[in-house]
Amino acid sequence: xxxxxxxxxxxxxxxxxxxxxxxxxxxxxxxxxxxxxxxxxxxxxxxxxxxxxxxxxxxxxxxxxxxxxxxxxxxxxxxxxxxxxxxxxxxxxxxxxxxxxxxxxxxxxxxxxxxxxxxxxxxxxxxxxxxxxxxxxxxxxxxxxxxxxxxxxxxxxxxxxxxxxxxxxxxxxxxxxxxxxxxxxxxxxxxxxxxxxxxxxxxxxxxxxxxxxxxxxxxxxxxxxxxxxxxxxxxxxxxxxxxxxxxx
Amino acid sequence: xxxxxxxxxxxxxxxxxxxxxxxxxxxxxxxxxxxxxxxxxxxxxxxxxxxxxxxxxxxxxxxxxxxxxxxxxxxxxxxx
Numbered sequence: 001x002x003x004x005x006x007x008x009x010x011x012x013x014x015x016x017x018x019x020x021x022x023x024x025x026x027x028x029x030x031x032x033x034x035x036x037x038x039x040x041x042x043x044x045x046x047x048x049x050x051x052x053x054x055x056x057x058x059x060x061x062x063x064x065x066x067x068x069x070x071x072x073x074x075x076x077x078x079x080x081x082x083x084x085x086x087x088x089x090x091x092x093x094x095x096x097x098x099x100x101x102x103x104x105x106x107x108x109x110x111x112x113x114x115x116x117x118x119x120x121x122x123x124x125x126x127x128x129x130x131x132x133x134x135x136x137x138x139x140x141x142x143x144x145x146x147x148x149x150x151x152x153x154x155x156x157x158x159x160x161x162x163x164x165x166x167x168x169x170x171x172x173x174x175x176x177x178x179x180x181x182x183x184x185x186x187x188x189x190x191x192x193x194x195x196x197x198x199x200x201x202x203x204x205x206x207x208x209x210x211x212x213x214x215x216x217x218x219x220x221x222x223x224x225x226x227x228x229x230x231x232x233x234x235x236x237x238x239x240x241x242x243x244x245x246x247x248x
Numbered sequence: 249x250x251x252x253x254x255x256x257x258x259x260x261x262x263x264x265x266x267x268x269x270x271x272x273x274x275x276x277x278x279x280x281x282x283x284x285x286x287x288x289x290x291x292x293x294x295x296x297x298x299x300x301x302x303x304x305x306x307x308x309x310x311x312x313x314x315x316x317x318x319x320x321x322x323x324x325x326x327x328x
Contacts (some may be wrong), residue, residue, distance in 0.1 A: 072262065118319045
């Protein structure tokens with residue numbers, strides 16, 4: 001009987017784990033990286049959701065993956081923003097649900113006005129594909145609680161249009177309210193022009209919305225979840241979400 | 249059928265990385281008088297002309313999709 005009761009308890013514990021949706025647009029190419037990291041490393045339930053679907057019912061966390069949605073035609077993320085699924089993504093965000101965008105997903109979130117500012121062409125005239133050092137600026141958020149403030153993490157980037165810009169008052173708001181979560185720095189945590197791979201204002205690599213349930217970043221934490229692949233520093237972002245979800 | 253010619257340009261305050269590279273290339277080719285190049289987008293949009301307020305419709309298209317008001321300016325011309 002005691003074994004049975006243990007078994008009965010286990011599913012309820014598992015059901016506290018969030019269910020992830022990875023949205024696939026035509027041209028997404030980091031969808032499988034995100035799916036693999038969530039399923040095989042994070043051990044959370046995850047499903048792909050096609051961009052033409054209209055519902056996110058049953059999902060707790062929505063991931064907009066990297067890639068080149070709609071071939072980056074017109075502007076990165078501009079066309080994806082009007083996909084069928086985006087109405088559901090906006091509604092999920094407005095309900096307080098977690099929405100995380102990496103790389104192209106960050107661009108889509110900015111185009112959808114779920115995050116302020118915009119991402120423009122790198123100021124270095126190069127597609128940048130390399131590891132970068134990120135300094136964790138705020139760990140009092142659902143996405144960063146597994147990190148320490150000022151901790152430097154190693155995560156890869158791969159983008160041509162990752163230069164974050166916003167007007168002066170938006171920048172001021174982001175900075176003063178702790179909504180800049182990650183900044184490009186050197187390995188000692190010092191932000192400098194040399195450690196800024198794309199010209200982003202204030203070396204900004206990732207930001208949150210005012211409620212901290214929507215986060216976008218150009219680097220790829222989903223590609224840095226296993227030491228075997230070069231770095232496991234990105235996993236903390238996903239474990240943070242799992243913890244935050246369990247505490248809700 | 250009316251045609252709308254839409255031009256989208258990066259806001260003047262933003263660095264145009266593409267434009268800078270093309271300017272450098274022109275300078276290297278000997279066109280030393282070229283001081284600045286800024287690259288934008290030009291679109292030809294054909295519309296049926298049946299909607300009541302074409303101006304309002306084009307403005308909405310520009311602000312929602314064709315341009316990103318955070319980084320770009322737009323202008324358009326309707327050719328009847």
